[in-house]
Each structure stands twice: as structure tokens, then as C-alpha cells.
Amino acid sequence: MSVQAEEEQAVMANVRGAGGEAAANGTADASIGRALGGLDSARLRDEYVNQGSFLYLSEFLPADATQRLIDAANALMPEVNRNFIPGHKAGGSVSRHTIDRLQPYIAELYRSPKLIAWLEKMTGDKLQLSPEDDPHAYALYYYTRAGDHIGWHYDTSYYDGRRYTVLLGVIDDSSCILDYELHTRDQNKADEPGAVQYPPGALVLFDGDKLRHRVTASREGEVRVSLTFEYVTNPNMRPWRRFISNMKDAIAYFGFRQVFRKALQSATGGARKTGERV
Ligand SMILES: [Fe+2]
Numbered sequence: 001m002s003v004q005a006e007e008e009q010a011v012m013a014n015v016r017g018a019g020g021e022a023a024a025n026g027t028a029d030a031s032i033g034r035a036l037g038g039l040d041s042a043r044l045r046d047e048y049v050n051q052g053s054f055l056y057l058s059e060f061l062p063a064d065a066t067q068r069l070i071d072a073a074n075a076l077m078p079e080v081n082r083n084f085i086p087g088h089k090a091g092g093s094v095s096r097h098t099i100d101r102l103q104p105y106i107a108e109l110y111r112s113p114k115l116i117a118w119l120e121k122m123t124g125d126k127l128q129l130s131p132e133d134d135p136h137a138y139a140l141y142y143y144t145r146a147g148d149h150i151g152w153h154y155d156t157s158y159y160d161g162r163r164y165t166v167l168l169g170v171i172d173d174s175s176c177i178l179d180y181e182l183h184t185r186d187q188n189k190a191d192e193p194g195a196v197q198y199p200p201g202a203l204v205l206f207d208g209d210k211l212r213h214r215v216t217a218s219r220e221g222e223v224r225v226s227l228t229f230e231y232v233t234n235p236n237m238r239p240w241r242r243f244i245s246n247m248k249d250a251i252a253y254f255g256f257r258q259v260f261r262k263a264l265q266s267a268t269g270g271a272r273k274t275g276e277r278v
Contacts, residue, residue, distance in 0.1 A: 016135045020107035031065035032115045041121055048122050050179040052183045052206035055122060057197050060169065060203035065109070070101040072201065073140055075224040078148055080142050082254045088252075089150040092142035095135035110138040110229050117229060122205060127231040134245075134256045136230045143176060143224040152179075155208025158245040161234030164213075167204040167226050172197065174222035178204065180213040193216040198226070 039057075048055040049259075063071070079102065080092035097104045109115070111129065120127050130137035143149070155164030177197050185191035198204055199246075206213075218224060237245065250259040 002232040003267065004035050012270040023094070028065070028105060028118070031062050031113050032109070032118070034062045034113045034255060035060050035065070036114060036118055036151045037117075041118065044064055045124075048205070049124075052186055052189065052192075053123070053210045054180070054182055055203075055205045056197065056198070057167070057203045059201060061201040064200070065191075066103055066170070066201040067148065069109075069168065072099075072106055073142075073170045073227075076103060076140060077142075078083070080144075081258065083255075084254055087151070088153075090111060090145070091148040091150065092144060093253040094140040094142070095258045096132075096139055097135060097258055099138060100142070106138055106140075116231070119164065119166070119205065120123055123207070125162060125164075125226075125233050127164065128235050130230045130232055131235045133238075134230065135259055136228065137250055138227070138229050139253070140170070141226050141228065142223070143174060143218040143219070146175075146220040147217050148224075150215050152212055152214045154210075154212055155206075157209055157232070158237055158240070159232045159234055160236045161232055162209040164231045165204075165206055166229040166231070167198065168229070169198040169200045169202040170227050171223055171225040172199050174218050174224035175216075176218050176224050177216045178213060180206075180211055182211070184212045185210050 029250050044055060044057075062237045063086060076098065079094050079098045081094070082092045084090045096107070116127055155165045175197075177195050179193070179195045182192040182194065196202075196204065246259050250256040253259075
């Protein structure tokens with residue numbers, strides 16, 4: 001059996017073990033269904049467009065789904081990879097590879113057909129899952145030490161198509177603020193600054209190449225964990241961009257072992273190269 005097949009089997013065993021048949025049959029998708037039940041999607045689509053491909057919902061996930069994420073984030077604390085880039089960022093990350101191994105509920109949420117269909121409605125794009133060797137496909141970001149932050153940046157797409165970011169609040173016992181600027185890439189509109197301190201269960205959605213953003217520094221004793229989902233419109237990536245993206249992920253987020261593990265498996269014939277399609 002290939003390494004990939006073994007991992008997939010382990011993930012399914014974890015899903016069944018963690019929550020019985022209910023989990024395997026789409027608890028996450030049902031939660032998303034409840035989340036979407038009370039939303040006026042047509043109005044939110046207008047808001048998303050008017051804000052230059054940005055949307056913030058202070059309440060999105062049902063309480064039980066949020067609690068599962070909080071439990072998962074706490075359980076994954078020992079797996080956090082710390083990183084530090086002087087003048088730009090400090091914090092911790094847990095990649096999709098670790099999530100797959102230990103907290104598959106998050107992967108189930110990421111793949112929720114109801115969530116993806118709603119995101120397609122908001123963005124107006126046909127979305128695909130990020131390839132399985134992309135550690136950002138779903139990842140947790142941890143701010144647990146004084147000064148953890150990330151400076152101004154875009155979530156640049158290294159893919160041939162667009163890259164969308166979804167942020168979900170998980171734990172926020174912090175003073176950290178997501179600062180952003182709308183319309184910075186639109187010559188016909190003035191830049192429009194904004195800020196949110198998104199609480200557990202809140203959702204942020206944006207086109208990575210359009211939203212300039214940062215997260216302000218945490219203080220001593222504060223804890224903040226957010227979950228990110230990444231969807232793309234075209235999962236192809238040119239080799240030199242793949243190299244740049246991998247180096248960035250290894251240094252700034254997940255460490256070389258996490259990022260290059262899949263590439264090494266591919267080189268030895270163990271991993272499937274292409275990503276799943278929605
Ligand atoms: Fe970002």
C-alpha cells in the first residue's frame with residue numbers, strides 16, 4: 001500500500017473513531033448547513049463585491065462546530081511549529097498534513113460541499129480544493145507569545161488562478177487585530193482601511209491578491225488561534241513558483257520537514273501528485 005493510501009486509511013479510521021458514523025457522514029457539512037440557514041446570501045454577495053472581494057461575518061459557525069475547533073486547536077498545541085522572520089512575522093503554525101493525521105474534523109469542514117457552494121456564490125468563481133501537497137490548504141495559526149504578529153502582506157497566489165482565503169476565529173484571548181485595506185489594487189477606488197478582531201466562530205473571506213492585511217502583535221499572556229482555508233480556481237503551479245512557495249512556507253510557517261515531506265514522497269513514488277477537485 002502506498003504511503004498516501006495508508007494516510008487516507010488512517011484519516012478515515014480517525015474520523016470513525018472520533019465521532020462514529022455521524023462524523024463520517026458529514027457532521028461538518030450539517031453544521032455548515034445550519035450556519036448558512038440564516039444568511040441573506042444575495043445581500044452578502046453584494047457586500048463582498050462592494051468591498052473589493054472581502055467579507056466579514058462576526059457570527060458564522062454554530063457553537064458546537066466552534067467548540068470542536070477549539071478542542072482541536074488545544075489538542076494540536078504540542079504540534080505547533082514556531083517561526084520568526086525579523087521585522088515581518090512571529091507565531092506558530094500547524095499544517096494540513098498534521099491536521100489530517102490528528103484532527104480530521106477540520107479537513108471535513110474544509111471539504112464541506114455546502115461551504116464550497118456558498119463560497120462559490122460569494123466569490124462568483126468555480127472553486128477547487130488546494131492540492132494535497134499545499135500545507136496552507138487548511139492550517140492553524142497560533143499566537144501564544146508576546147509579539148506574535150504578521151506584517152502587511154497579500155495572500156499572493158502562486159497558482160495559475162486565483163487563491164481565496166477563509167479565516168475562521170477559533171480562540172481569541174488576545175488584543176490582536178486584523179487590519180486591512182480594501183481596493184488597493186483597484187485604480188478607480190480610494191483605499192479603504194478597516195479592522196476586525198474576529199471572535200471564535202467568525203468568518204473572514206477574501207481574494208488573497210486583493211486584500212492588503214496584517215495582524216497586530218499579541219501581548220504577554222495572550223492566546224489567539226485562527227483557522228485558515230485556502231481554495232483556488234486553478235490548482236496548477238509552475239515549477240519555479242512551486243519552489244518559491246515551498247521555500248516561503250518552510251521558512252515562514254511549517255518548517256522544512258512538513259513542507260518537503262510530500263515532495264520527497266513523490267520523488268520516491270509514494271504520493272499522488274495532483275490535488276483533489278471539488
Ligand atoms: Fe494573510
